[in-house]
Amino acid sequence: MDATVQHTGEEGATWGGGNQPLKASYGKLMMWFFIVSDALTFSGFLAAYGFSRFKFIDSWPIADEVFTHVPFFHGNYPMIYVAFMTFILIMSSVTMVLAVDAGHHMKQKKVIWYMFLTIIGGAIFVGSQAWEWATFIQGDYGAVETKGGKILQFVDTDGNRVALRDIATTIEGDRVTHESKNGIWYDDEKELSEFTIQEIQAGFAASPNVLIRTQTLTERGEKTVLSREESLKRLNKDAVAIVEGANLRHNEYGTPLFADFFFFITGFHGFHVFSGVMINVIIFFNVILGTYERRGHYEMVEKVGLYWHFVDLVWVFVFTFFYLV
Amino acid sequence: MAHEHKLEIFRGLLKFKSNVSKIWGVLIVLSIVTAIEVVLGIYKPEFLIEGTLLRMKYLNWIFIILTIFKAYYITWDFMHMRDEVKGLRRAVVWTAVFLICYLVFILLTEGDYIFDVYDTGFQSWDF
Missing domain, CATH: 1.20.1070 (Rhopdopsin 7-helix transmembrane proteins)
Structure with a gap:
């Protein structure tokens, strides 16, 4: 060991090492590094969403008409549930920062309690997110798709939405789902929807009070409603398929890109919340076991706290760009 | 460092006695801002969706500014950026x-x- 220089005589000097210009520990700085890079990842996704939205600026779905459900309640409540989710996440951020504060004062009992509340808040949020997805995938009123991939929805003369099942008439037919065992190439098709496009067309012709609403937005930011003649023409000439709910290829609420970005961005965020909950659980047990009490400081709680607040920070932006703007 | 907290928000307009009361104060600020966003989002006041600035509706500008406002308080007070x-x-x-x-x-x-x-x-x- 004598071959290496142990002391330079510059300890404490600016370049002697051992001084911390940012006055933060290694672990905290690394967490900030990660947060900056993750923030750039999320802004990449949100900017891509903005790109696609600007591309279809005159026909993008209206979020208020897409997310209108609240669990256990019937009716039309736009924004309410997502506002609740936002509040839950902010609340769990508050309990997290209270845990950090209790950690600074070395109050183990309080840290345990606040970490527990944070985990519960995170779990409620992830559950709500799953419910939101399920509702979106299942769909609402249903719509038909045209040859050009555009969505046509049905409204009555007052502008209220009309569901496919309220329009469709039954036409007797023997069209059955094609299964892989019947074909040469072992292909099957996805489950047939309850109605055929012919049933919708016949039903629409028979209900004079129903009109078609296109994807195109008016000056005032509302969807364009066609006249009865135009509606009949559009439905009989262009409509090719039934769309119920949303997936990566079809979306009854409008352009499939909306669904793609919704699944991708809220999914990526939900995954962050999920991993945040997992990390919080690990730290929670460490706190219970007294790891940080023995270590003499609760900086680990502060570090996972940074991550947890970051997840909340991202949600604030996701909330704005998916649900408000 | 970590143990000393700056206890003022709004550039010293609002001073708190302890870090814990500051946290609750920030929660109230964030909740009020979120409530304003939700109410504006549901009612969409006529005069805010008619005019545009740089080709974007006033209402959307308000949403984005309020979002950045919330982001600031989350970063500054919850993530303790104020104390760094x-x-x-x-x-x-x-x-x-x-x-x-x-x-x-x-x-x-x-x-x-x-x-x-x-x-x-x-x-x-x-x-």
Whole structure:
């Protein structure tokens, strides 16, 4: 060991090492590094969403008409549930920062309690997110798709939405789902929807009070409603398929890109919340076991706290760009 | 460092006695802002959706400004950026702000251009 220089005589000097210009520990700085890079990842996704939205600026779905459900309640409540989710996440951020504060004062009992509340808040949020997805995938009123991939929805003369099942008439037919065992190439098709496009067309012709609403937005930011003649023409000439709910290829609420970005961005965020909950659980047990009490400081709680607040920070932006703007 | 907290928000307009009461104070601020956003989002006041600034509705500008306002308080008070040294604060915030502004500008400009191509081109996209 004598071959290496142990002391330079510059300890404490600016370049002697051992001084911390940012006055933060290694672990905290690394967490900030990660947060900056993750923030750039999320802004990449949100900017891509903005790109696609600007591309279809005159026909993008209206979020208020897409997310209108609240669990256990019937009716039309736009924004309410997502506002609740936002509040839950902010609340769990508050309990997290209270845990950090209790950690600074070395109050183990309080840290345990606040970490527990944070985990519960995170779990409620992830559950709500799953419910939101399920509702979106299942769909609402249903719509038909045209040859050009555009969505046509049905409204009555007052502008209220009309569901496919309220329009469709039954036409007797023997069209059955094609299964892989019947074909040469072992292909099957996805489950047939309850109605055929012919049933919708016949039903629409028979209900004079129903009109078609296109994807195109008016000056005032509302969807364009066609006249009865135009509606009949559009439905009989262009409509090719039934769309119920949303997936990566079809979306009854409008352009499939909306669904793609919704699944991708809220999914990526939900995954962050999920991993945040997992990390919080690990730290929670460490706190219970007294790891940080023995270590003499609760900086680990502060570090996972940074991550947890970051997840909340991202949600604030996701909330704005998916649900408000 | 970590144990000393700056207890003022709104540039010293609001001072708190302890870190815990500051946290609750910030929660109240964030909740009020979120409530304003939700109410505006549900009712969409007429005068805010009619006018535009830089081709975006006033209402959307309000949403974005309120979002950045909330982001500031989450970062400054929940993530304790207020208590960090200037160097760390700038390294984190300016890096992100510059790169994000650049990316958003480029992508939105390109998206707008493609919209024009779809809108005024000779190809029909709605058939």
